[in-house]
Amino acid sequence: MIIDVITIFPKMFSPVVGESIIKRAQSKGLVKINLHDLRDYTRDPHQKIDASSYGGGGMVFGPQPLFSAVEAVLGYKVYPPQKKDPQKRIVLFSPQGKKLDQKRVKKFLRFERLVLLAPRYEGVDERVVRYLAEEEVSIGDYVLSGAELAAMVFIDSVVRLIPGVVSDQESVKKESFENNLLDYPHYTRPENFRGLKVPKVLLSGDHKKIEEWRQKRALENTKRKRPDLLKK
Numbered sequence: 001m002i003i004d005v006i007t008i009f010p011k012m013f014s015p016v017v018g019e020s021i022i023k024r025a026q027s028k029g030l031v032k033i034n035l036h037d038l039r040d041y042t043r044d045p046h047q048k049i050d051a052s053s054y055g056g057g058g059m060v061f062g063p064q065p066l067f068s069a070v071e072a073v074l075g076y077k078v079y080p081p082q083k084k085d086p087q088k089r090i091v092l093f094s095p096q097g098k099k100l101d102q103k104r105v106k107k108f109l110r111f112e113r114l115v116l117l118a119p120r121y122e123g124v125d126e127r128v129v130r131y132l133a134e135e136e137v138s139i140g141d142y143v144l145s146g147a148e149l150a151a152m153v154f155i156d157s158v159v160r161l162i163p164g165v166v167s168d169q170e171s172v173k174k175e176s177f178e179n180n181l182l183d184y185p186h187y188t189r190p191e192n193f194r195g196l197k198v199p200k201v202l203l204s205g206d207h208k209k210i211e212e213w214r215q216k217r218a219l220e221n222t223k224r225k226r227p228d229l230l231k232k
């Protein structure tokens with residue numbers, strides 16, 4: 001998968017995409033993340049990328065730099081449309097988008113290329129929303145000062161699901177939100193910590209019993225902490 005990020009703060013991304021699982025995924029060749037500075041694509045002599053809102057109001061990201069950046073990255077005109085490329089998706093991050101959850105994260109795995117638009121939260125010209133972005137994504141019902149963090153959350157959640165990125169794929173299948181259930185409780189050494197003991201069944205070596213216990217606990221956990229998931 002190739003992920004292109006278009007942002008005015010590419011440096012914000014470097015520490016995140018350059019560490020841990022995402023770093024490893026890139027060195028294994030499973031994903032390539034390209035950071036693009038939006039200001040490199042503006043035709044404004046002062047490298048401005050925003051202007052005041054027509055009709056009054058604050059500043060708004062103009063269409064030209066965003067359209068030019070995406071078209072340079074993809075190598076063809078997006079509007080007027082020249083071709084259909086079902087392998088790519090142009091995603092705009094904003095609080096007005098569809099809310100990201102594990103199910104939506106998985107849907108992005110089928111694309112070979114994702115182009116992520118991560119503007120500051122001051123507003124984006126509506127022509128970008130309608131004619132450039134193919135999908136608008138929000139990471140939750142709150143407002144960030146910019147979409148950079150939202151894009152990083154998105155990248156992390158997608159990249160870890162690419163086959164081969166997390167070495168234990170079975171653990172990915174069993175984690176929270178699979179089948180609308182939260183994860184079961186985990187314990188590790190010591191068996192007895194200040195009198196707090198690990199449930200006996202986990203030490204029994206009886207895999208069938210352990211599996212039953214885990215399923216029961218996952219259901220209990222979900223009922224207690226996130227009953228809304230069970231209604232889905």
Ligand code: ADE
Nearest residue numbers: 093094095138139144150
């Ligand atoms: N930009 C500002 N707030 C956001 C949010 N909640 N999700 C995605 N992008 C955003």
